Each structure stands twice: as structure tokens, then as C-alpha cells.
Amino acid sequence: MESSGIVTSVIFLSQTAVGILGNSFLLYHYLMLYLEGCKLKFTDWILQHLIVANFLTLLSRGVPHTVSAFGLKDFLNDIGCKLIFYLHRIGRGVSISSTCFLSVFQAITISPKASRWAQLKIKSPRYISSCVYMSWVLSFIVNIAFPMYMTARPNNKNITLLRVYELCYTVHYDETSDLLNAIFLPVADAWLILLMLWSSGYMVCILYRHKQRMKHIHRSNFSFRSSPEFRATKTILLLVSTYVFIYTISCALQVIMAQMYNPTSLSVYIALIVDTCFPTLTPFLVIRC
Template sequence: MKPILHLPVQDPCAQTTRINSMAATNVAIGVIFLSQTVTGILGNSYLLHYYLLLHFRGCRLRSTDYIQHHLLTANILSLLCNGVPQTMAAFGWKDIFWDIGCKLLSYLHRVGRTVSISSTCFLSVFQVITISPMGSTWSKCKLKAPRYIGSSTYLTWILSLLINIVFPVHITAKSSNTNITSLKEFGYCSSIRHDKASDIFYSVLLTSPDVCFVGLMLWSSSSMVFILYRHKQRMKHIRRSNVSLRSSSETRATKTILLLVSTFVCFYTVSCLIHTHLALFYHPTWFMVYAAAIVSGCFPTVSPFLLMTHDSCESSFCLQWARNRKY
């Protein structure tokens, strides 16, 4: 006589509680994604609209403002292509994107992210050239640098489109026919799983340009801190009334860009650590997946408000001057 096997009986109440807890967690994450996306898009759109308004009112924009135009546009693209689908996935709409939709959204998000990084790098490098004292190595580039801002930013978009073209190859929709055991789930889409060596290779390939830009940011930030320190030491022996308005304006702009770069480096470091975890583990937890998406959207959301802290005073003065000139 065969022994009777007693299978464990699942408690329906415990299972219902677990389902309700997961549903509440998904709703909370969806609210975070929604708040981040809406706040970031509104902040970037407002500042971009304000720059256009100043331009049409007759104000002469600074050279750094043109770089900020591209930064704000890239931020909006990144938030739209990542924040919106992640919000929909958190609220339960996970299988609404076709394979081509997942590839396109992931590709555009990567393009926006790369342009955002490069634009922040250009801001810091250009500001070093702007505030460099006469007689220094970079002082010779002060007159030439503004001429190449437009071509450099547009070249960045072209290179970003080309560099990230390999990224969508490994992205697929969750509803595709690919074997589920060979997929890593990333919210609204999935990534085709490879061996660890291949994952590390593609990670290094895609992050190499970002690492170069971050290195330039760190170098330019260190240079700006050194220049500001020397300027402060010289100003100790000069009366406050003799400090020019341009010098004060450039100092405020430099401090704002330093704050912007510092914020970016902090968020980028955390994002790199999380994405390294996702690349090395075959079955990443849902917490790490959502954390990676939230952290990647932090800088595009925060950056326009950091830029507003410097632009508010000068832009308001310029707008009032243009209005008075009109009348």
C-alpha cells in the first residue's frame, strides 16, 4: 500500500493578503513614477518656454543658454520615453506595447539620456573656458568657443543616435514569443538574457561614452572650484563696490553649474551601481528594477529647477527691460 502524500494547503486568506499588498505596492510605485514624470516635464517645459519667450522679446541669450535648450529637450524626451511607460506598467498596463514599441521607447530614452549627459558636460567645460583668467591656457579659446556650440550640440545628437542603435536589439516586448526563461523583466519591456561575459561587454560598450563625459565633468568642476577660490582670494583686498556686475553674474552661473554637475554625478553613480547589479544577476528583484527607473529619472526632473535658481533674477530683469523698450 502506497503512503498517502499530504500536500501543503495554501491559506486563501494569506494569499489574498499577499496579492493586496503587491497591488498596493504597485500603486505606490505608480504614483512615484507619475509625480516624477509630471514634475519633470512641467519644469523642463516651463524653462524651455521661458527661454523662447526671452528670445522673442529681444533679450540676448548667453552662450550657455543654447546648451541648456538641448539639455531641457533631452530631459523631456527621456522622461516621456521612460517615465510614462513605467507609470503605465506600475498601474497594471504591462502588455500593451508591441515589440517595435518597446525597442523605439528604449532607444529614444537612451538617446535623450546620452544627450543630457553630454549637454551637462558641455555646460561645465564651456563655463571653465568662460571664467578662466587672462593668460591661462583656456583664455585663448574664449572667443572661439561660442562659435562651435551649435555644431557641437547637434553633433552630439547625431552621435547619440548612432551609438545607441545597438541597444534596442536586445529589447523585446513581454508579450513576444521569446522563451520566458531567457528574458529579464524591466517593467513594461524585457531584455534578452545572455551569458555574463556578453552582458558585461555590452554594458561597457554602452557606458564608455558616459564615463568619458563624467570624467570631463569632474575635471572641469575641479578647475572651476580652483578658479573661484583664487578669485575669492583676490577679492579680499578689493572693495565690494569695485566688483563688476559681470564678475558677479559669472560667479553665480559657475556655482549653479557646479551644483548641477554635482547633482548629476551623485545620481549617475547610484544609477551605475544599480544597473551593474541588473546586468550581473539573471533574476533581478522588482525593487532593483523600479529603483533603476526612478533613479534614472531623478536628474531630468531636478535639473531645470537647479537652473532656475540662477536664471530667475537675470531673466526677470531682461524681460522687464524688453517690455519697457517695447513701450
């Protein structure tokens, strides 16, 4: 194995192992709280869905490509290729929607009583819980067609119509259609990103106004900084900013790779590493805050 292959293998293995351990620890933490009868916040409930989505991404992306990076090639059949691609698309869809719902719910939670959001504070858990379940259903339905274009081996197909993606192949039609797919497929995700940014900006404005008002109060027990709402808001803002940053890089890489007939192993590995960054970092951002 070349030095570059060794470095790639170590990065994949470290990222996948750290991500699985971090999400497992967070899942164990919530399980213990549930068994002890503790009442969890609604943001914790959404985070649990995000953790499941992280597991889907890490198991469908990180594990197979870690095995491949260590030299074991062509170990997936057609069903395996279709399954890991389908699970990755589902995990990715639920991940972005759960992060968006976290941001929106927290913005409603910390909004002032005199704002327009005040009427939604009581009803928001019911609405958002329905949206979270709906995001799972839509992810299963919308992405069901994508595995149809995945195959493990060329078989009897013309190799010129296939694009190689390290472990699997996808049907290649022409550069124009591939570029259009790379641009228009993330449209729904773009709306969720904009909603994240809007709700995050709203939360930042609320925190800034509160900080300005609290300058005139010197008693420490009035500090909003030590409240659970502040900690939850800080965590969600970190999650949103991290997701937007990683997602922007991922989209740029997808557009670049759409222009390549046969993407190089380096470009595929970089895209995979970027895709698995968020599910790897999520549990540590939550634990940190």
C-alpha cells in the same frame, strides 16, 4: 493594488509630472525671451538642448512606467518597446554630453586672460556648438542597434533567453556577456564624467583664487558674487555635481542588475527612479540659481 505598488505609483507619477512641468516652464521661459528679442547667453543655448534631452528621458522612461505602475500591463507592442528604449538612450547620451559641454564652456569663459584658455574664449562657442550637434548625431547612430534586442512579448522565442524588464524583454545570452556590457558600455560616458570633474575643479580653483584676491577690496560693486558669470558658474557646478552623483548610483545599479537573471520589480523601479532624477531636478536647479 498592494501598499508597495501604491507607493511606487505615486512616486513615479509625482516624479514624472514634476519633471515635465519644470522642464516645460523653463522651455516656456526661453521661448518668451526669444520672442521678446532678448539675446541669450551661449550657456542658455546648451541648456535648451539639455531640456529637450530631459523631455526624451521623461517621456520614454517616466510616462510608460507610471502607466505600468498603476496596473496597466502589456500595453506596449514591439515597436513601442524599441522606440521608448531608443529615445531613452538618445536622451541619456545628449544629457551627459550637454552637461559636459556646459561645464567646459563655463570653465573657458571665466578663465583668466593670462591663462591658456584665453585664446579659446572667442572660438569656443563655434567649437562647442558643433560638438552639441555632433552629440545628437552620434546618439542616433551609436544607439540604433540597442532596440534590436528589445521585444514586448516572448512570442515564439525561448523564454529562457529573455530577461524581463517590467514592460519589455531583452535577449539574455549569459551572465558574463551581460556583465561585460554593463561595465564597458559606460566607458564613453566615463570620459565625459572625467572631463566634467576636471573642468568643475578648474572653476572651483578660479573662484577660490578670486575670493582670496577680493578679500582686500571692501567695495560691494567689485563683488564677483553678484555677477552673471558667478551665477552661471554656480548653476553649472550644481548641475555637474548632481549629475555625477546620480550617474554613479545608476551605474552601480546597472552592474548589480546585470547579475540578475530576472530583476525584481523593486530593483527595476529603483533604477528607473534614479534614472529620472536628473531630468526632474535640472529645471529647478537652473531656476533656483
